[in-house]
Structure formats: structure tokens, C-alpha cells
Amino acid sequence: MDVYAGTVGVLQTWLFEAVVQPVLFATGLIGLDxxxxxxxxxxxxxxxxxxxLxxxxxxxxxxxxxxRWTDRQGVGVDVLYTLLHRLGMVPLAFFALLTPIADxxxxxxxxxxxxxxxxxxxWPGFAEHPFATFMAYLLVLDFSEYARHRLQHRLDLWWALHALHHSQKRMSFWTDDRNHLLDDLLQAVWLACLALLIGVSPAQFVGIVIFTRSIESLSHANVDLSFGRVGERLLVSPRFHRLHHAxxxxxxxxxxxxxxxxxxxxxxxxFGTARWQGxxxxTGVRNQDQGADYGRGFLAQQWLGIVRVAAVLRGRSL
Amino acid sequence: MLFNRSMIQRILPRIFVWALVAALGQAGLAMAGETLIVLNSGDATLSLIDRETRKTIGLVNTGKEPHHLMATPDDRSLIVASSAANELLFVDPRTGEVQRRIRDIADPYQIGYSPDRKWFVANAFRLNHVDLYSAADFALVKRIPLGKLPSHLAFDRASRFVFVTLQDSRKLAAIDLATQTVAWELEVGDTPAGVWMTPDDRYLLVGVMGSGDVAVVDWRTREVVKRIATDRGAHNFQALGDGRHVFVSNRSANTVSLIDQQTLSVVKSFKTPSGPDCMEVSADRKELWLTARWARKVAVIDIETGQLKFTIPVGRSPHGLFFMSHAPRV
Structure with missing residues (x-):
């Protein structure tokens, strides 16, 4: 922890004092410090x-x-999605949008x-065991994400948005954050509702979120990697998740x-949805072979997502 | 002869050794010193630190998002308010040992006992209400919706009112404890935070973070009668303990100002590490101990010279701090 405080902590203090805090003060938002x-x-x-990564x-x-790809065309837009998410722009926007409503x-x-x-x-005394509560939150949140993911595929309206994530034919470690912004918004609402029900996660979750996101990046990577017969059943691997995108x-x-x-x-x-062989x-969505267009650039992809939602609302199937 | 020479020669060295051991033991106890308790908001822990050796001697897990702590009026417990866990954690103020937890205290941020010990008040900062509990059994008496972000609180000497700063509403609110209703609200400036009653029960001092000053409020006439320029991010108060002076931490400027409550002016300012927040003053009034929120440290300032004496590394976002042998709170 001392190493962390001496590196990330020092950088955090410097960046906050040099850039963030003066901006907050100048804009009258110092209460958000x-x-x-x-x-x-x-x-x-x-x-x-x-x-x-x-x-x-x-x-x-x-x-x-x-x-094996002859080129990396189409991967660049996924890099943009990753930076928007992991550097905090998208989470910050949703936080500003949802927090007043949730509060x-x-x-x-x-x-x-x-x-x-x-x-x-x-359980009585559970609060005194931070590792146990931490694991409980981890399992609950992971199950909640599994359930949400099932709905993303089950509900046509949600699939209209989520299909963008699946439309990447050159799936790489950058693909994890390739999502429609409305899909991200639904995820944020989902998690906010969960927090209302079971309380927010402990502060130590910062580390695990980083770890989890790293595993998610790995599971999307264009890598022929399996964790072995036992390991495949313990942690989602690139081989396991590639089947989901196939x-x-x-x-x-x-x-x-x-x-x-x-x-x-x-x-x-x-729940009987696991597949191991194959x-x-x-990767991609089947209707891409019939000419369905999911867009190449960020804006086109976002716009076409809304077009698909409108189509579903009009009763058309995708 | 009761003691012959050889007996004296045998016994004296032993007595000397025993005395030495006893003296060293005493000294050791003194060196072990008392425990400084620091509330790490970002980690949801209490750091237990030996004040003399400055070493961390223990860590206590609290509920989620703890922000403030305070001693019970009898000093038998230290209460930690964990806002996201909706609970109060009671620990021994000398050892940090957990005594009990009280659940279902909604989003407790800043907490306080009325001087008559009848009321326990909890500000629900995030959820925009103030809860009045019976101090005897922590039964909720009244939940009062207020403006945006009820932050810090103070009482008048007669326990007639609790005064609450509303950080996002730019106001100070007075709640009549007898009727449990909002008596009045007064605009005091941009992002008011800490609030402090002067020892003569005449003025309320409000740290106005956005404008970097302290608003002096005559709460009987309900008007701001003066503004004391301190520094950016004027945030929280702590008495020097002489019945006359009070410190205010300026969280954005990394300074602390000492205010004379008779002349209502700044008499001294100190530089501090990043993000000074809650403070504690040693019983001899020679040292100011404070949490440096953005530096993950507790800093100790020599009050006479204003020099930083030393710092102690603690957890993420250290907020409240406490030790038993503190100066009087006036």
C-alpha cells in the first residue's frame, strides 16, 4: 500500500492540485472536490x-x-471506445446524469x-470480515452482470443496442468497451438499481474493478488461449468468451x-448456457453477411444503433 | 545488626535494578503514549497510531463511506458515522476496540449531540435531510427534508436550535428542536461547509468554501454581520482551547487560519500539506494535528512557530481524527 500511495497517490495529489481543484474553484464547483x-x-x-494492457x-x-488478420482495419474505433470509458469520460457523464436522480x-x-x-x-458479524463481504459483493455483482447480459440478448430492443458490441469482426482486447452509449446508460441504471437494493460496494472495490476490467479485456483479446479443463470453469478465458462472439x-x-x-x-x-467445445x-453478427451495416466510425455506429431501436419499436425484426 | 555488609552489597544492586526496571517501565508506558485515531474515508478504516512513536499500531474496519467521528459526551465512546452503510460504529476512544454498531441511521454524514444531551442529530448529506434522534436510545424522532447537501452542524448553548449548512443551497438553516421544524434559512455564500458557535453564544462562524472566507452570522437577528477573509476552501473549525481563538482549515489553499473570536479577525495563518480538513489540538495547546485529505497524511504543526513538525502516513482520504488528551473544545 505504501508503494501505491507513493506512486498513484502522489500522482493523484499532483494532478488534483495542479489541474482539477483550480478548475473546480474557478467554476464554482468546489463543493465537488x-x-x-x-x-x-x-x-x-x-x-x-x-x-x-x-x-x-x-x-x-x-x-x-x-x-490472423491481414490488417487491423476497424480496430481503431474500439481504441476510442476504450479511452472514452477507461479514462472516465463516459462514467463521469453518466454519474452526473444519474446521481441526482438516484440520490x-x-x-x-x-x-x-x-x-x-x-x-x-x-449474516450477523459479516461486516467485521471485509474479505467475505467483498467476495459476496463480487459474486452478487457478477451474477447481476450475467443476468443483464442475458437480457441484452433476450430482449429485442436491448439487442438492437448490444448488437454493436457483437458486430466487431476483428475482436481484440480493445473491443470490451465497444458499446452503444444507450447500452452503457442502461448498464449504469441497472447498477444504480442494484445499489439501491443491496447497498453500494465497499471502497476497496476500486482494485477489483480494475482487475475485473482487465480480465474482460483479456477475454476479448485476439488470443488463442484457454485456461485448461479446470481453469476454464473458474474464470472466463479468451477461448470461452470468443465462443460468445462467434x-x-x-x-x-x-x-x-x-x-x-x-x-x-x-x-x-x-443455468445451462455454457459451451466448452468448438x-x-x-466473430460478428449473422446478419452482417446479409449486408446489415453497423457503421465504421463512432458516430455512425451510435446513430445506426438508434435506427435499429426505432426499427424494433416499429415492429421490425433485426 | 539487622543488615550486615554482605547483605547490603547483595540487596542494593537488586534494588537498583528493580528501580531501574520500574522507571524504564514507566517511561515505556509514557513512550507508548496514547492512541491517535484517524478516520480514512477512502478506505473505510480507522488507523490507530501511537502518538509518541508515530507508528500505526492497528487498523479497524468501519462501515462504508465513513466521514466524521465524534466522542460521546461522556468520552466513553467514539462514534464513527458511516454514510453508505447507514450505521454508527462505536469504538473505544483509547484503544479503537469496536464496542457496538447501530444500524438504520440513514446516511449519517456529520453528527452531533445537543449541549443538553437530549438530541443526537445526523445530517444526511447526500440524501438532503436532517434526522433528529433521541440521544438516549437513538430512536428517530423526526426526519426533516432540507435543501441540497446538508453538511455540518452546530448548536446554540441552550439547545434550542441546531444550525445546519446547506452546501449546494448556499444557505444556513436553523431547526427548532422543540417543534422539530425549520425555523429559518439564511443565504451565507457559495458552498458553506463547517459551522461553529462562538464561546459567547453570540455568533455562528460559517466556512464558505467557494469564496474563501468565514461568514459571521448573528443568529438572533438572522443576518451576516461580517466576512472574515481566510483562504480558498474555508472548511472546518476547531477551538484552540483558550476560550478565545478558533482554527479554520482552508482545504483548497492548503492553509489553516487562526481566528480571534473577540475581534473576529485572522491573527495567524499556517501552511499545511494538501487538503487540510478536520483538526485536533494537543492539551498543552502547542500542537495542531490535522488530516491532509489529498496527501493521505496526518500533519502536526507547531502552533507558536507555524512550522510543520512532522507528518504521519495514513489511509486514503483521511477525514476525522481524535485523541483523548485534546485541548478544551472552546
Missing amino acids: ELAFGATEWFILGALQVLL FIVLRPLETWRPAE SLEGWTRLHGFMPWNVEDW VGTGHEGAHRGCNFGVLFPIWDML SIEP
């Missing part, structure tokens, strides 16, 4: 994470690619006597896809 100080840490961690995963993709709603529930069911209250399996069948798990495959195993198949 505590939040902004925390956001500065997220920004630094996000930047370091992107750098580290690039250093580790990019050579891995070159060394053991799942697919008002929470305030209203308190005024009417409702308290959230904090995970720490599930044309013909990623959004097909009774469950409208397979391998929905984000961090732990256990949920897919429990060769490495091309």
Missing part, C-alpha cells in the same frame, strides 16, 4: 491500465492470435422508512447465445 479527488484516482488508474496483450495477440430516489425511500438490504447485514453461436439457439458470464463461468454452468469461429 471530494468526488473529483476520487475521480482523479480513477483517471490515473484507467490510464495506467490501458498502458499495461497494451504492453501485455498486444504482443500476446501477435504471438498467439486466434485469428433523490434514495432520499425518497429513506423518508418513507426503507433502508437498503446491505450485503453486510446478511457467428452462429453468439446470438443463436434457445438461449439466444451462450457463455454470457463476465468474470465467472459458474453462472453459465448453473473450434475458433469468426
Whole structure:
């Protein structure tokens, strides 16, 4: 922890004092200084994470690619998505948008006597064991993400947005954040509702969020990598998740896809949506072969997502 | 002869050794010193630090998002208010040992006992209401919706009112404790935070973060009668303990100002590490101990010279701090 305080902590203090705090003061937003100080840490961690992922995963993709590409056309826009998310721009926008609503709603529930069911209250003395509560939050959040992911595929309206994520035919470690902004917004609302129900995650979660996002980047990487018979069942691997993105399996069948798990495959195993076998198949959405256009640039992709939503609302299938 | 020479020669060295051991033991106890308790908001922990050796001797987990702590009126407990956990954690102020938890205290941010010890008040900073609890059993008596971000609080000497700063509404609100209603609200400036009653019960001092000054409020006439220029981010107060002076931390400027409450003017200013917030003054009034929020440190300032004596590394976003042998709170 001393190393962390001496590196990230020092950088955070410097950046906050040199840039963030003067801007807050000049714009009359100094009351947000505590939040902004925390956001500065997220920004630094996000930047370091992107750098580290690039250093580790990019050579891995070159060394053991799942697919060999003649060029990397179409990957660049995913880099933009990654930077927008991991450097905090998109989370910050949603925070500003949703926090007043969530706080008002929470305030209203308190005024009417409702308290959230904090995970720490599930067992007597649970709060005294931070590692246990931490693991409980991790499992609950991972299950919640599994459930949300199932809905993204199950509900046509949501799939109209989520299909953008699946439309990448050159899936790489940059692809994890390739999402429609409305899809991201729905995720933020989903998590805010969960927080209203079970309380917010502990502060130590910062580290695990970074770890989780790293695993998610790895699982999208263009790497032929499996964690072995046992490991594949413990943690989502690139091989496991590539099946989820494969044309013909990623959004097909009774469950409208397979391998929905984000961090732990256990949920897919429990609910019968896990698939282990299969060769490495091309990624993408089946209707792309019939000419469906998901756009090449960021703005085009966002616009076409809205067009697809409008089409579903008009009763057309995708 | 009761003691012969050989006996004296044998016993004297032993007595000397025992005395030495006893003296060293005493000295050791003194060196062990008392415990400084620091609330790390960003980590949801309490750092227990030996004040003499400045070493961290323990870590206590608190509820989520703890922000402020205060001693109970009898000094038997230190209460930690954990806003996101909706709970109060009671610890031994000497050892940091957990005594008990009280659940279902909604979003407690700043907390306080009325001087008559009848009321326990908790500001729900994020959820925009103030809760009045019976101090005897922590039963909720009244939940009062207020303006935006009720932050810090103070009482008048007669426990008739609790005064609450509303950070995003630019106001100071007075709640009548007898009727449990909002008596009045007064605009005091951009982002008011800490609020402090002068020892003569005459004025309220309000740290106005946005304009970097302290608003002097005559709460009986309900008007701002003066503004004391301190520094950017005027935030929180702590008495020097002489019945006359009070410190205000200027969180954005990294300074602390000492205000004379009789002349209502700044008499001294000190530089501090980054983000000074809550403060504690040693019983001899020679040292000012403060949390440096953005530096993850506790800083100790020599009050006479204004020089930084030393710092102690603690957790993320250290907020409240406490030790038993502090100066009087006036």
C-alpha cells in the first residue's frame, strides 16, 4: 500500500492540485472536490491500465492470435471506445446524469422508512470480515452482470443496442468497451438499481474493478488461449468468451447465445448456457453477411444503433 | 545488626535494578503514549497510531463511506458515522476496540449531540435531510427534508436550535428542536461547509468554501454581520482551547487560519500539506494535528512557530481524527 500511495497517490495529489481543484474553484464547483479527488484516482488508474494492457496483450495477440488478420482495419474505433470509458469520460457523464436522480430516489425511500438490504447485514458479524463481504459483493455483482447480459440478448430492443458490441469482426482486447452509449446508460441504471437494493460496494472495490476490467479485456483479446479443463470453469478465458462472439453461436439457439458470464463461468454452468467445445469461429453478427451495416466510425455506429431501436419499436425484426 | 555488609552489597544492586526496571517501565508506558485515531474515508478504516512513536499500531474496519467521528459526551465512546452503510460504529476512544454498531441511521454524514444531551442529530448529506434522534436510545424522532447537501452542524448553548449548512443551497438553516421544524434559512455564500458557535453564544462562524472566507452570522437577528477573509476552501473549525481563538482549515489553499473570536479577525495563518480538513489540538495547546485529505497524511504543526513538525502516513482520504488528551473544545 505504501508503494501505491507513493506512486498513484502522489500522482493523484499532483494532478488534483495542479489541474482539477483550480478548475473546480474557478467554476464554482468546489463543493465537488471530494468526488473529483476520487475521480482523479480513477483517471490515473484507467490510464495506467490501458498502458499495461497494451504492453501485455498486444504482443500476446501477435504471438498467439486466434485469428490472423491481414490488417487491423476497424480496430481503431474500439481504441476510442476504450479511452472514452477507461479514462472516465463516459462514467463521469453518466454519474452526473444519474446521481441526482438516484440520490433523490434514495432520499425518497429513506423518508418513507426503507433502508437498503446491505450485503453486510446478511449474516450477523459479516461486516467485521471485509474479505467475505467483498467476495459476496463480487459474486452478487457478477451474477447481476450475467443476468443483464442475458437480457441484452433476450430482449429485442436491448439487442438492437448490444448488437454493436457483437458486430466487431476483428475482436481484440480493445473491443470490451465497444458499446452503444444507450447500452452503457442502461448498464449504469441497472447498477444504480442494484445499489439501491443491496447497498453500494465497499471502497476497496476500486482494485477489483480494475482487475475485473482487465480480465474482460483479456477475454476479448485476439488470443488463442484457454485456461485448461479446470481453469476454464473458474474464470472466463479468451477461448470461452470468443465462443460468445462467434457467428452462429453468439446470438443463436434457445438461449439466444451462450457463455454470457463476465468474470465467472459458474453462472453459465448453473443455468445451462455454457459451451466448452468448438473450434475458433469468426466473430460478428449473422446478419452482417446479409449486408446489415453497423457503421465504421463512432458516430455512425451510435446513430445506426438508434435506427435499429426505432426499427424494433416499429415492429421490425433485426 | 539487622543488615550486615554482605547483605547490603547483595540487596542494593537488586534494588537498583528493580528501580531501574520500574522507571524504564514507566517511561515505556509514557513512550507508548496514547492512541491517535484517524478516520480514512477512502478506505473505510480507522488507523490507530501511537502518538509518541508515530507508528500505526492497528487498523479497524468501519462501515462504508465513513466521514466524521465524534466522542460521546461522556468520552466513553467514539462514534464513527458511516454514510453508505447507514450505521454508527462505536469504538473505544483509547484503544479503537469496536464496542457496538447501530444500524438504520440513514446516511449519517456529520453528527452531533445537543449541549443538553437530549438530541443526537445526523445530517444526511447526500440524501438532503436532517434526522433528529433521541440521544438516549437513538430512536428517530423526526426526519426533516432540507435543501441540497446538508453538511455540518452546530448548536446554540441552550439547545434550542441546531444550525445546519446547506452546501449546494448556499444557505444556513436553523431547526427548532422543540417543534422539530425549520425555523429559518439564511443565504451565507457559495458552498458553506463547517459551522461553529462562538464561546459567547453570540455568533455562528460559517466556512464558505467557494469564496474563501468565514461568514459571521448573528443568529438572533438572522443576518451576516461580517466576512472574515481566510483562504480558498474555508472548511472546518476547531477551538484552540483558550476560550478565545478558533482554527479554520482552508482545504483548497492548503492553509489553516487562526481566528480571534473577540475581534473576529485572522491573527495567524499556517501552511499545511494538501487538503487540510478536520483538526485536533494537543492539551498543552502547542500542537495542531490535522488530516491532509489529498496527501493521505496526518500533519502536526507547531502552533507558536507555524512550522510543520512532522507528518504521519495514513489511509486514503483521511477525514476525522481524535485523541483523548485534546485541548478544551472552546
